[in-house]
Amino acid sequence: xxxxxxxxxxxxxxxxxxxxxxxxxxxxxxxxxxxxxxxxxxxxxxxxxxxxxxxxxxxxxxxxxxxxxxxxxxxxxxxxxxxxxxxxxxxxxxxxxxxxxxxxxxxxxxxxxxxxxxxxxxxxxxxxxxxxxxxxxxxxxxxxxxxxxxxxxxxxxxxxxxxxxxxxxxxxxxxxxxxxxxxxxxxxxxxxxxxxxxxxxxxxxxxxxxxxxxxxxxxxxxxxxxxxxxxxxxxxxxxxxxxxxxxxxxxxxxxxxxxxxxxxxxxxxxxxxxxxxxxxxxxxxxxxxxxxxxxxxxxxxxxxxxxxxxxxxxxxxxxxxxxxxxxxxxxxxxxxxxxxxxxxxxxxxxxxxxxxxxxxxxxxxxxxxxxxxxxxxxxxxxxxxxxxxxxxxxxxxxxxxxxxxxxxxxxxxxxxxxxxxxxxxxxxxxxxxxxxxxxxxxxxxxxxxxxxxxxxxxxxxxxxxxxxxxxxxxxxxxxxxxxxxxxxxxxxxxxxxxxxxxxxxxxxxxxxxxxxxxxxxxxxxxxxxxxxxxxxxxxxxxxxxxxxxxxxxxxxxxxxxxxxxxxxxxxxxxxxxxxxxxxxxxxxxxxxxxxxxxxxxxxxxxxxxxxxxxxxxxxxxxxxxxxxxxxxxxxxxxxx
Amino acid sequence: xxxxxxxxxxxxxxxxxxxxxxxxxxxxxxxxxxxxxxxxxxxxxxxxxxxxxxxxxxxxxxxxxxxxxxxxxxxxxxxxxxxxxxxxxxxxxxxxxxxxxxxxxxxxxxxxxxxxxxxxxxxxxxxxxxxxxxxxxxxxxxxxxxxxxxxxxxxxxxxxxxxxxxxxxxxxxxxxxxxxxxxxxxxxxxxxxxxxxxxxxxxxxxxxxxxxxxxxxxxxxxxxxxxxxxxxxxxxxxxxxxxxxxxxxxxxxxxxxxxxxxxxxxxxxxxxxxxxxxxxxxxxxxxxxxxxxxxxxxxxx
Numbered sequence: 001x002x003x004x005x006x007x008x009x010x011x012x013x014x015x016x017x018x019x020x021x022x023x024x025x026x027x028x029x030x031x032x033x034x035x036x037x038x039x040x041x042x043x044x045x046x047x048x049x050x051x052x053x054x055x056x057x058x059x060x061x062x063x064x065x066x067x068x069x070x071x072x073x074x075x076x077x078x079x080x081x082x083x084x085x086x087x088x089x090x091x092x093x094x095x096x097x098x099x100x101x102x103x104x105x106x107x108x109x110x111x112x113x114x115x116x117x118x119x120x121x122x123x124x125x126x127x128x129x130x131x132x133x134x135x136x137x138x139x140x141x142x143x144x145x146x147x148x149x150x151x152x153x154x155x156x157x158x159x160x161x162x163x164x165x166x167x168x169x170x171x172x173x174x175x176x177x178x179x180x181x182x183x184x185x186x187x188x189x190x191x192x193x194x195x196x197x198x199x200x201x202x203x204x205x206x207x208x209x210x211x212x213x214x215x216x217x218x219x220x221x222x223x224x225x226x227x228x229x230x231x232x233x234x235x236x237x238x239x240x241x242x243x244x245x246x247x248x249x250x251x252x253x254x255x256x257x258x259x260x261x262x263x264x265x266x267x268x269x270x271x272x273x274x275x276x277x278x279x280x281x282x283x284x285x286x287x288x289x290x291x292x293x294x295x296x297x298x299x300x301x302x303x304x305x306x307x308x309x310x311x312x313x314x315x316x317x318x319x320x321x322x323x324x325x326x327x328x329x330x331x332x333x334x335x336x337x338x339x340x341x342x343x344x345x346x347x348x349x350x351x352x353x354x355x356x357x358x359x360x361x362x363x364x365x366x367x368x369x370x371x372x373x374x375x376x377x378x379x380x381x382x383x384x385x386x387x388x389x390x391x392x393x394x395x396x397x398x399x400x401x402x403x404x405x406x407x408x409x410x411x412x413x414x415x416x417x418x419x420x421x422x423x424x425x426x427x428x429x430x431x432x433x434x435x436x437x438x439x440x441x442x443x444x445x446x447x448x449x450x451x452x453x454x455x456x457x458x459x460x461x462x463x464x465x466x467x468x469x470x471x472x473x474x475x476x477x478x479x480x481x482x483x484x485x486x487x488x489x490x491x492x493x494x495x496x497x498x499x500x501x502x503x504x505x506x507x508x509x510x511x512x513x514x515x516x517x518x519x520x521x522x523x524x525x526x527x528x529x530x531x532x533x534x535x536x537x538x539x540x541x542x543x544x545x546x547x548x549x550x551x552x553x554x555x556x557x558x559x560x561x562x563x564x565x566x567x568x569x570x571x572x573x574x575x576x577x578x579x580x581x582x583x584x585x586x587x588x589x590x591x592x593x594x595x596x597x598x599x600x601x602x603x604x605x606x607x608x609x610x611x612x613x614x615x616x617x618x619x620x621x622x623x624x625x626x627x628x629x630x631x632x633x634x635x636x637x638x639x640x
Numbered sequence: 641x642x643x644x645x646x647x648x649x650x651x652x653x654x655x656x657x658x659x660x661x662x663x664x665x666x667x668x669x670x671x672x673x674x675x676x677x678x679x680x681x682x683x684x685x686x687x688x689x690x691x692x693x694x695x696x697x698x699x700x701x702x703x704x705x706x707x708x709x710x711x712x713x714x715x716x717x718x719x720x721x722x723x724x725x726x727x728x729x730x731x732x733x734x735x736x737x738x739x740x741x742x743x744x745x746x747x748x749x750x751x752x753x754x755x756x757x758x759x760x761x762x763x764x765x766x767x768x769x770x771x772x773x774x775x776x777x778x779x780x781x782x783x784x785x786x787x788x789x790x791x792x793x794x795x796x797x798x799x800x801x802x803x804x805x806x807x808x809x810x811x812x813x814x815x816x817x818x819x820x821x822x823x824x825x826x827x828x829x830x831x832x833x834x835x836x837x838x839x840x841x842x843x844x845x846x847x848x849x850x851x852x853x854x855x856x857x858x859x860x861x862x863x864x865x866x867x868x869x870x871x872x873x874x875x876x877x878x879x880x881x882x883x884x885x886x887x888x889x890x891x892x893x894x895x896x897x898x899x900x901x902x903x904x905x906x907x908x909x910x911x912x913x914x915x916x917x918x919x920x921x922x923x924x925x926x927x928x929x930x931x932x933x934x935x936x937x938x939x940x941x
Contacts, residue, residue, distance in 0.1 A: 057917035309656035
């Protein structure tokens, strides 16, 4: 090594405090996004902003000039959108697919801008950018006015908590710089956005391609006396994004245990502040505690403020861990396992009310279900419409139920503690983004009633172990046939059983349900609840249902004690079921007379690890039934 | 104790929260350590994130065998000083095949000695999360990268099918065989990194500071003759020049800039006046159009 280490250390010490203060950050950091419909010129606008403000390095400018050949009218000109669209597919297609984050600073402020896609199919990426931004630049094409996508983005921005909007009316050069055109669009937007609760809406006429009113005021529109886009961004008052003077919310992210004598809670102060000696409450358990120390790498501190990442220790050995939230006693968050929330759906597979998803809030993961879809939001008119599911990019107001209580705040009070994501349990995809409105009263007012006789006592009386045997398989596989014979054998052995059959339940309890995916999910959910009640009564319950989705069969399994749910896969190939077609349903489905038929025009997800797999090609129904009973004996469910 | 300006304090806290998330959510995390300034900041943040515990995961250096000598010395000194667990991995198969940055060309060298080597190391140790120091301001495809970026069992990245990341609610769920690349410095800029280095008085490799060095000019770039392995063209004589490096990699592929910036203060002043981007000296970025994106699809960091 040519230079000793000490000299490098010393060289960085010179007046450190003076030089790290970034003059550009004088007004703080502004996170904003650009959004609007495809071809409204978002990437061109960001490119123009960076270019005209002199913020593009020479080598990148040169690269863009080379890439621009054939894309611009005059040789040597630059297609400024190339300064931002970075993926190959984006350049090929001339569209923006994913969010690009750009960082720049002028003499007055520093910025993080998220350049977001306009295509409806990528709305989730736009929403992602909006979730952390405090201002939105919404583009409209002067020739086209407000499009569906402009409205959709305005609504998503509003839902995501953005309170300041710039309506950038772009391509004014192609509209002859006409003031009337601009005013009409601005008025249109004002009246549309009225219910969205924006605190400020600033309309600016501009041309991103030519640079009019982006960084430099334009002579082309002498009637416009307002600020340029950059001047507005540099001075816009958007308020403090983080709630420094809000109630204390400290999120425990990691339990810090260097040795058996030290147990620290490492996390971030999401709002408010905390200090040694503070009385606090640990949520969702509600246990009281007191802060002993606040540690940082540089040593203990007297106070941790909003945004700080620290480690705290508690005076008493209180049970607290990852995912818990600390508050001051007088400023408790809401704690509930049922709440209402706006949900933005982000997946190709539609939302299934009743299906179990994984919900992440703070650093806690918990299974969750949408119990009711109260309404979907029409993103053009803001009207509430009835809906059974939410499709990709749709927004709806839902009631959710979680498997364990959560501590949260309404989203409007705190973006960090009021937000959640939903994840598909099988694909692990992020499928929904949620903003909590309020807890549901029922969560607070419903308490499970302690019963006088327990399920175990009832089972003892019957001298059997209650269980649910779930026969799943295609229509015509032989589920009911085998289940009937199993029940006869169990009955002969002196066991108390009950048989729930798809057709029979649909004639009574579930006569209100059809055969859409959403209704199938609800059908299985109800049957699962009924089967559970019957096991509480001490019965061995046989369920013969196609139950085409894994998620719902697993949800029923989760309702029951470990070992009390047996998945019996009646594995008969589709061709064989079609050949048998005992009820003539396959014939109907194939002729189109019957819609949503499993195996024909609706999917079936076979079990991955069933407790039993019955091969109906290898053995007859009696032999299969004996095998089931044998398995029940082996597991101690049926008699010796 | 230095007091950080507000914007750096918030960037620091955001990165620390991400590092803690990795430690809590994954079974076998690892932190890539490439010896440069970004790695140095990342390492410092990790020490802060877990204090008073030691960093709960090892560091991994993927060594191509062509790093500057001063980088390797700095690496070993850092490991010794901080008592770190460091794994060094080299693609021995590539070495045996005689791959080098000069005769094989930068593209092949990078694919074999960096991308393939990284995949080998991750597979060998079964790491399910690999933390890297990449920033979104470095390059266009990095600007589109997630903080928690899922890779298939084959380590490939599909830029068109990334998980949305609203708020700071990371989706850390993986299917068997999948892994994540995690980028805690996503929202930092080159300027932030240097301001942080100054504020926290972090040591960096001396190559970042201007000094007299033996240089040759190759396809418009200034290349340092770091050892006897760099073949000189007929008539080529190394010239002593006052230069420094903005980014560090394999020495035959890292272009220097003429500079008098000998302190962090000088570097900050130089950057404020600069008209070129950080990576302009990186020969590997210019291999082909969208070259970084293609490297990333194949498993490059």
